[in-house]
Each structure stands twice: as structure tokens, then as C-alpha cells.
Amino acid sequence: MADNTAKEENKIAQIVQVEPKRKWVSYIWDTFDKSPEERRFLFKLDAAILTFASLGYFIKYLDQININNAFVSGMKEDLGLYKNQLNYMQACWTVGYVIGEIPSNIMLTKIRPQYWIPSMEVIWAVLTFSLCRCTSAKQIYVLRFFIGLAESTFYPGMQYIIGSWYRKDELAKRSCIFHTSSALGTMFSGYLMAGVYKLDGIHGYKGWQWLFIVDGIISLPVALAGYFVLPDLPEISKPFYLSKEEVLLGQKRMQLEGRKPRAPYTMTRIKKIFSSWHIYMLTLLYVTFNNGGMGSQPVFQQYLKSHKNPKYTITQINTYPTITSAVQVITTLIYAWTSDSIFKGRRWPAILFGASVNIFCSASLAVWDIPEGLRWAAYILAGCGGGLSGLCMAWAHEICSDDNEERAIVVGSMNEMAYVLQAWLPLIVWQQVEAPRYHKGFTTVSSTSGLLICTALGTRYLHGREVENK
Structure with a gap:
């Protein structure tokens, strides 16, 4: 038995290299210069993890954005939502999301992700149908809270799983491809709303109600597939x-x-996690990214809806903002490929670039009295700052490689604290009654993006010093 194990380990050692040699083809896709066995393994892993992760995040973001599209497509008028009810709906979802994240990621270090994540998806699909x-804003508040609670498992949980399977030269591409599906969900939501709006009145349902029905129909099969395709973690995978x-x-x-497997929580380990700079700087990095953009707010839609000459149709209001999402998809993939290959695993250059574009766009819109072409450019180019999430997460996996439980808690903390701020900040700076000239909101984005640049440089310095001292 021991001889067989030794033979298997020797065979594996011949397949995988300590430091993979880079050929030019690896700049196209990282598996091209690996051994046939490793290439086959990664193909299977990508087909399972990336397909499920991307489809799951696609429907999560479809749900998250559909409340905005439904609002501007008849829900506001039908339910009499003429104050700040949209802000409260978003806040209720965020509160549920925040409460669930770190507990969920801790659960993933103790039970099988193959069962936990899909079960939560099934719950949120059923609630989305509901x-x-x-018929009232209060009913939506309650449902949005529980939808957020169920959805809190997915993004940090899948980032944790991705970080448990992929190496440094592979990680940013997978994390960013995963995150790109959020922009695709945003784009598709606009087209979906434009399409289902034509169902208005069929079987007694309004167009915006059909949006939630179709959303649930899309979500449920993806959730059920997770029970079969999620590979769990390497040490328990079957x-x-x-x-x-x-x-x-x-x-x-x-x-x-150097990425450690699961291990028991101890007081010594918990003290180590919370006495390290990792959790604080990486959390601040993600908080400033997540709140340093305008992607979570329907600013472009509100601008189009308020425009008088020309007056835009419901279809145009829902589809034109998808251009911003298309920009996010393209730039996210550029960031991923250049970070893994050209910048050799360095994550900070793309973060600085995206934050700088955010400052330009939000500062231009804060001024407001600018040429119409520049205003459209600012709304569209704002997508350049939306694709940095995968890079931040990849950086966290690498910095926290030597402690699995730290990695799970830090990833959960990053996403959770980002949404803690998002739970109340929009109520102050993105008030619906100030649409479309969100001066406070655009000013806040500029300031937060500036802090993101400082945090990225600080993280680079601290991590570099830590590597040198090892």
C-alpha cells in the first residue's frame, strides 16, 4: 500500500512542475504549456467550476440588477414607489447579504461546499419567484432581505473554492472570468426586461412581474446542477x-x-488571523473597490429616464446601459490576462488603472455641466473600474496561502465589509430623489477610488516586505 502511494506521488511529481516554464502560448491560455495530464485535469476543472460559478453568479447578478430594471419598467408606478423605496429595497438585500457572508465561509471550511452552496441557490430561486x-414595498423589503441572506453564500464561497484549486499563473484569469459573469448578468437583465416587457398583461401579470418569473425559471436548473458538478476542495474531493x-x-x-488544506480552528489561529495586517488591508482594498464605482446604482438608466429631448423608450432605457457592462467584460478579461502573464502575477497595476478611470468618470459627472458626449463617455467608461474584483480576490488568495482558515475568513470579510458600507452609504449619497444628478454619489466615487489607489500601493509594500522576511 505504501509502495503504491509512493509510486502515485512520484508520477504526480513528474506531471506538475514547481515553477512552470512559460512559453509564448501560455500568454494565450495558461494550460497550453503544461503536461497533457495536467492540461486534461484543468480542462475538467474549468468545465465544472467555471461553468457553475459563472452561471451562478450570472443569475445572482441578474436578480440583483433586475430590481432596478423592474423599478424603471412599471413597478414604480404600479406600487406607488415615489420616495426612496428603491434605496430601502437595495438596503434590505444588502443587510441580508452582509449577515450571511462570514458565517457561510466558515461553514465551507467545515461542511461540503457541494451541498451548502447549491442549497442556498435553490432557496433564492424560490424567493425570486415570489x-x-x-403588492407593497414592505413585502419586497422582507423578500429582498432573505434573498440577500441566501445569495451571501455564493460569491465569497466560489472565490474560496477557486482559490483552493488554481495556481498563481491561473488564478486571476479564473477569478476574473467568474466575475465577468456579473457584467453579463447586468447586460442580459437589460435585454431580458426589454423582451419580457412585451409579455405585459399576459395571464394578468405586468411586464416587471414577468421579469421575476423568468429570472426564477433561469435560476432553478443552475442551482440543481451544483449538486453534481461542484468538486468541493482538493482534500475532500470525490x-x-x-x-x-x-x-x-x-x-x-x-x-x-503553499496553499494549506483545511484544519481545525484554534484560539492561537484566530488570534493570528486578527493580529495580521492581511485581514485589515485586504478588506479595505475590497471595500474601496466595491464602493468606488457606480455599477450598483441605475445612474445611467435614471439619466435616460429623466431625459426630455429626445425622450427615450423603455427598451432604450434598459438596453443602452448594457454598453457599460460590455466595457466591463472586455476590460476585466484584459486585466486578467495581463496580470497573470505580462505582469507575472502582479495585481496592483490593473487596480491602479481601473481606479484612475473611475476618478475621471465620476469627477466628470460630479461637475455635470459638461458636453453631452463627455457625459455619455463617462457613463460608458465607468465599466473600466468594475472588473477589479477577481484581481483583489486572487491577491488575497496568494497573500493568505499558508492558512486555509485565514483565507476563508479574509475572503468573506472582504466581501462582507464591502456590503456593510453599501448597506447604508447609498441611502445618503445615491438618494433616488436626487436622480439623475447624483452630485454626492459621484463625488464619493471619486474619493473612494483615490483611497483604493493608496490601499493597493500599501498592500503591495506590506506584502513585498513580508516575502523578503520569509
Whole structure:
């Protein structure tokens, strides 16, 4: 038995390299210069993890953005939402999301992600269906809270799983491809609303109600697929599509990265996590990214809805802002490829660039009295700052590689604290009654993006010093 184990380990050692040699083809896709066995393993892993992660995040963002599209497509008038009810709906979702994140990620270090994440998806799909029957703002507040609570498992949980399988030269691309699906969800939501609006009146449902029905229909099959395709973590993985040797290969790859497997929580470990700069700087990095953009607010839609000459149609109001999402998709992929290859795993250059574009766009809109072409350019180019999430998460996985529980808590903390701020900040700076000239909101984005630049440089310095001292 011991001889067989030794033979398997020797075979795995021949397949995977400590420091992969880079050929030019790896700049196109990182598996092209790996061994056939590792390439086959990564193909299976990508097909399972990235497909499920991207589809799941797509429907999560579809749900998150659909409340905005439904609002500007008849829900506001039908339910009499003429004050700040939209802000409160978003805040209720955020509160639920914030409460659930860190507990959920801790659960992922103790139970099987293959069961936990899909179960939460099924719950939020059912609750999304229920939104179509709401007749008051209070009913929507309650449902949005529980939808946020269920959705809190997905993004930090899937980022944790991605960070448990991929190496440094692969990580940013997967994290960013995963995050790109949020922009695709935003784009599709606009087209979906434009399409289902034509169903207005069928079977007694308004167009905005059909949006939630179709959203739920899309969500449920994806959630159920998760029970079969999620590979769990390398040390407990037994999916039907990976052989025993391939599971060992996954474990060996993480050993070479110094990424530790699951271990019990102890007081010593907890004290170490909360006495390190990691959790504080990385959380601030993600907080400033997540609140340093205008993507979560329907600023472009509100501007188009308020425009008098020319007056835009419902279809135009829902589809024109998808251009911003398209910009986010393109720039996210550029950031991922350049970060993994050209910048050799350095995450901070793309973060500085995206934050700088954010400052330009938001500062221009804060001035407001600018040429119409510049205003449209600012709304559209704002997408350049929306694709940095995957880079921030990849950076966190690398910095926290030597402690699995720290990595889970830090990733959860990053996302949770970002939404803690998002739970109340929009109520102050993105008030619906100030649309479309959100001067406080645009000014806040400029300031927060400036802080993001400072935090990224500070994280670079601290991590560099830590590596030198090892």
C-alpha cells in the first residue's frame, strides 16, 4: 500500500512542475504549456467550476440588477414607489447579504461546499419567484432581505473554492472570468426586461412581474446542477469526473503553491488571523473597490429616464446601459490576462488603472455641466473600474496561502465589509430623489477610488516586505 502511494506521488511529481516554464502560448491560455495530464485535469476543472460559478453568479447578478430594471419598467408606478423605496429595497438585500457572508465561509471550511452552496441557490430561486406576487414595498423589503441572506453564500464561497484549486499563473484569469459573469448578468437583465416587457398583461401579470418569473425559471436548473458538478476542495474531493490520480494532482498543485488544506480552528489561529495586517488591508482594498464605482446604482438608466429631448423608450432605457457592462467584460478579461502573464502575477497595476478611470468618470459627472458626449463617455467608461474584483480576490488568495482558515475568513470579510458600507452609504449619497444628478454619489466615487489607489500601493509594500522576511 505504501509502495503504491509512493509510486502515485512520484508520477504526480513528474506531471506538475514547481515553477512552470512559460512559453509564448501560455500568454494565450495558461494550460497550453503544461503536461497533457495536467492540461486534461484543468480542462475538467474549468468545465465544472467555471461553468457553475459563472452561471451562478450570472443569475445572482441578474436578480440583483433586475430590481432596478423592474423599478424603471412599471413597478414604480404600479406600487406607488415615489420616495426612496428603491434605496430601502437595495438596503434590505444588502443587510441580508452582509449577515450571511462570514458565517457561510466558515461553514465551507467545515461542511461540503457541494451541498451548502447549491442549497442556498435553490432557496433564492424560490424567493425570486415570489417577488412577482408582491403588492407593497414592505413585502419586497422582507423578500429582498432573505434573498440577500441566501445569495451571501455564493460569491465569497466560489472565490474560496477557486482559490483552493488554481495556481498563481491561473488564478486571476479564473477569478476574473467568474466575475465577468456579473457584467453579463447586468447586460442580459437589460435585454431580458426589454423582451419580457412585451409579455405585459399576459395571464394578468405586468411586464416587471414577468421579469421575476423568468429570472426564477433561469435560476432553478443552475442551482440543481451544483449538486453534481461542484468538486468541493482538493482534500475532500470525490467528483465523478475526476480520477483518484487527478484529485492527488490537485492536492500536489496546492502544496507547491503553499496553499494549506483545511484544519481545525484554534484560539492561537484566530488570534493570528486578527493580529495580521492581511485581514485589515485586504478588506479595505475590497471595500474601496466595491464602493468606488457606480455599477450598483441605475445612474445611467435614471439619466435616460429623466431625459426630455429626445425622450427615450423603455427598451432604450434598459438596453443602452448594457454598453457599460460590455466595457466591463472586455476590460476585466484584459486585466486578467495581463496580470497573470505580462505582469507575472502582479495585481496592483490593473487596480491602479481601473481606479484612475473611475476618478475621471465620476469627477466628470460630479461637475455635470459638461458636453453631452463627455457625459455619455463617462457613463460608458465607468465599466473600466468594475472588473477589479477577481484581481483583489486572487491577491488575497496568494497573500493568505499558508492558512486555509485565514483565507476563508479574509475572503468573506472582504466581501462582507464591502456590503456593510453599501448597506447604508447609498441611502445618503445615491438618494433616488436626487436622480439623475447624483452630485454626492459621484463625488464619493471619486474619493473612494483615490483611497483604493493608496490601499493597493500599501498592500503591495506590506506584502513585498513580508516575502523578503520569509
